[in-house]
Amino acid sequence: MLNDRSQLLFKNLMGLYLNDGKPVGSTTLAKLPDIGLSSATVRNVMADLEKMGLIHAPHTSAGRVPTEVGYRFFIDSMLTYQPLSRQKEASIRHELAVGLNQDALMESASKILSGITGMTSLVLMPKKEQEILRHIDFISLSANRVLVVLVFNDQDVQNRIIELEQPISSDELQKTANFLNEQCLGKNLAEAKQFLMNRMDSIRSTTNSFMSSIVQATDHVLEEQLVQKMPFLVSGKTNLLNYQELANSEKLKALFNAFNQHSEMLNLLDKSMQAQGVQVFVGQECGSEIYSGCSIITKPYEVDGEVMGVLGVVGPSRMDYQKVVPKVDMTAKILGSLLKK
Known part of the structure; x- marks a missing residue:
């Protein structure tokens, strides 16, 4: 549990880090108009946050960045989500062609989700x-x-x-x-x-x-x-090149191999099918050290109340969850409604 002052500082630190990806120092936080604390006081609070495992220094004399525990706390306790506007919902629905057969509809949903989030998308196919x-x-x-x-x-x-x-x-x-x-x-x-x-x-x-x-x-x-030719579809793998924290050749090679090997990702997607609503997995919650620095957001899609599969995105943990989560949620709902038709 964090007191009000600690919550305020942590939330502002997360906002700054998610926006520009740079470690956040106590002086930067103290200068924010809604903080109203001295740099010394901010340093003391940040030291407490570090002891709790919510933030850490990536190297000596640097500012602080969130840990996986910090991301988890931020996602579970501090975020609120607004549903997509009717205009954006209509745009997604329009792009998903109703006349496509099931396999083509899945492929279209995968490409659209990758496009609107700027990340790698995953769609677990319905069981044949x-x-x-x-x-x-x-x-x-x-x-x-x-x-x-x-x-x-x-x-x-x-x-x-x-x-x-x-x-x-x-x-x-x-x-x-x-x-x-x-x-x-x-x-x-x-x-x-x-x-x-x-x-x-x-x-x-x-x-x-x-x-x-x-x-x-x-x-x-x-x-x-x-015969299930592909257990899940992957679109937009090259989108991960756009994120500095992932644009390392060895990191990308490991991620691409993980997509191709299926087993670990299938375990995660199968786990998502058993859950209600949108799920957010951070770092090693995704099932492997390969996903360190990544988050995976998933949502089951349903037909007449029966879960048919799961779709989601893979991206950096430093993502705009408030924008990405509603896009995953709405795409899953629209896909289920089109499969029903």
């Missing part, structure tokens, strides 16, 4: 097994070639061309499509796949070989769709 199968169709391209069309979540269309050993008529294609639509529509991807796997033997014994081949091909398409 949660996708709902909405329609199945087969289109004859030639005697032996068939286009398999599967529609998921009302907007994600997947097409595959398959080659059959023997020709099949349009009537037989339609019968097979009707059968699969009756049995599989409304099931999620995992359920539809399980149904076909359980029924494959009976399908082979009760239908002709043509229909059996089509059903088996559909099962292969579902199998391909279930």
Whole structure:
């Protein structure tokens, strides 16, 4: 717990440091119009703040900068957030094209979030097994070639061309499509796949070989769709070059490798899915010493109250949280609403 004087000095120190990134000295703080204390008194208060682990001197005879503990205290106890204006919300919504399929919408959200925050964005993709199968169709391209069309979540269309050993008529294609639509529509991807796997033997014994081949091909398409090609998207990695505290070649190399290796970041994003609202992770709270000097802000996105994934940004701990947090929050809300549509 800090008394009023200590809180005032710490808050002003944080404001100065977040603004220009330079260590803050007692003389600089004492000159601020709302402080009203001597330099000696300010030095004593700063010494107390340093003993508490909230600030430290980066080198001898320097001013003070916040520690990770200091950032945590500042974020939890001193910040208030204003929601984005309707104009800015409308701008984000306009940039996210409603007509895109699910994967393209995720990619668009990642790029937009990176652009409006000036940081690296992360979007944890929805798990493929949660996708709902909405329609199945087969289109004859030639005697032996068939286009398999599967529609998921009302907007994600997947097409595959398959080659059959023997020709099949349009009537037989339609019968097979009707059968699969009756049995599989409304099931999620995992359920539809399980149904076909359980029924494959009976399908082979009760239908002709043509229909059996089509059903088996559909099962292969579902199998391909279930494969998660990328667990999360990353956009704007080069934005980190714009921040002096991160623009070190070894630091950036370590961060980029961490993005590519997935495991640590996935642990953090999975943790964020279990939490309510916006989460801010500072430094080693992110799961590794690699993120020293960084903060990660995340927010789950939902469809009908069900958490589908998480989006967020990675940037320097010295960021304008009051501006960045509402942008992450609003982008997650808009993405969830567009996925619902």
